[in-house]
Amino acid sequence: MLPCWFVVGYTAYPPAHAALVPPDRETRTHRSLLSVYAINTDRTAYSGRVYDPGQLRTFLAVAQTLSFTRAARRLGLRQSTVSQHIRRLEEATGRPLFSRDTHRVELTEDGEAMLGFAGTILTAHDRAAAYFAGTRLRGRLRxxxxxxxxxxRLxxxxxSFRRDHPEVDLELTVGxxxxxxxxxxAGRLDLVLAKRRGGDTHGELVRQSVLDWIGAPRLRIDPDRPxxxxxFPPPGITRARALxxxxxxxxxxxxxxxxxxxxGLIAAARAGLGVMPHTRALIPPGLVPVPAAAGLPELGEVDYVLLHRKGRxxxxxxxAADALASAILAGGDRLHRPPADT
Structure with missing residues (x-):
């Protein structure tokens, strides 16, 4: 892949660099953009920091898995290398991106901000690499x-993938x-983004999420009744976990x-028909976690993974599947956040 470094702090702000603005920050004023990118208005020099795409990919892997060990496994790196990448990125930003101890890893406020920037920078990096390498993807991708x-925000x-690869016939199946x-x-799909089945170890980990029981705010659970x-109907993975x-x-x-x-499930839950197992990070509007006082058993965690068709x-x-998988992994926070209008 073409080596490419990105500098935050250009001497000018040509339209081509507009893609560097994270989507959730696009509505900020031009003045805010100048502040974010430390643009030097005299256009004679820049004063900014250089971010290594390799370190940014490592950052995204740790941010998505909240584990240095799992990030190392995903990237095929040693854990010490992952730690080194994060340390160097924190030195480059001058800010701590993670708070961590022996038991857990969490994003700091600056780490949350870096999520949007990292995904956007890596997307631009991959576009530039593909452009100058002269590669054009084409064909059918299921x-x-x-x-x-x-x-x-998948x-x-x-x-973005369709815009970058117009000759790829992308066929989407949601289920x-x-x-x-x-x-x-059965060979009817080329790439899948889905929950990992219980006991399965296959797939490239995209994120790990806690499952919660959720329901309508006024729902009352009678412990003496079923x-x-x-x-979801069988073979739903959250269904199997709940039962x-x-x-x-x-x-x-x-x-x-x-x-x-x-x-359909969300509508039934909002109507107060019962409780449903759902990802804690993506609880729909109008629904809330069931209080612990209800005494429901914990559902544990679920892994979301990317899986390629065997034989390829x-x-x-x-x-095309490899390119889309890379775009999804670089998407970072987009798979953790609902669209702005929900």
Whole structure:
């Protein structure tokens, strides 16, 4: 890949550099942009910092997994190298990006800010590398995404991919994770972004999320009656997890609503029909976590992974799948945050 370094603090602000502005900051004033990028208005020199794309990729991996060990495994690096990359990036920014101890890793406020910048810089880096390498992807790419990502900014990543690779025929399938796994195994999809099945170790980890029981704010749970559940149909992965932990607790339950559509489940939950298992980071508006006083069992965590079709098929589809996978991994915070209008 073409080596490329990005400098924050250019002498001018040509339109070509507008893509460096993180999407969630696009509405800020020009004055704010000048402050963010430390632009030197005399146009004779710049005063800024250089960020290494390799270090930014490592930063995104740690930010998405909240683990130096898992980030090292994803990137194929030693853990000491991951630590070194983060240390050098923190030295370059002059700010701590993570707060960490022996038990946990968390993003600082500056780390949260860097998420948007890192993804945008890496996207621009990859576009420049592809342009100057003279490569043009083409062909058919069948991509499957879990229903969960309807609530994120994944469409923005797909839009950018389509703009950068107009000759790729992107076919999107949105469905339950279990169904997407089956379609991938049958060779009907080339790339899948979905929950990892229980006991499975395959796939490239995109993020790890805690599952919560959620419901309408005024929902009252009667401990003497079966728990009303709102679930995806089989082979839904969150469905299987919910039933597993309830059976282990000995809690009685009944299915109050089944829908293959996330919007259908959300509507049922808002109507107060029952509780549903859902990713804590993406709780839809109008729904809240069920209070601990209800005594429901913990659902644990779920891994979201990227999976490629076995055998990888035609070279064109493989290259397109690799490019989209890289764009998703570089998307950083876009898979953690809902669109602005939700």
């Amino acid at each position: 991509f499957g995404a879990s229903e969960d990502f309807v609530l994120t 469409p923005e990543i797909l839009e 339950m994770s279990g169904s997407l796994h089956a379609r991938l195994a 728990l009303p559940l709102i679930l 597993e932990v309830l059976e282990a607790q000995g809690r009685r339950w009944r299915v109050a609503c089944t829908s293959a559509s996330l919007s 098929g035609q070279a064109a589809a493989q290259e």
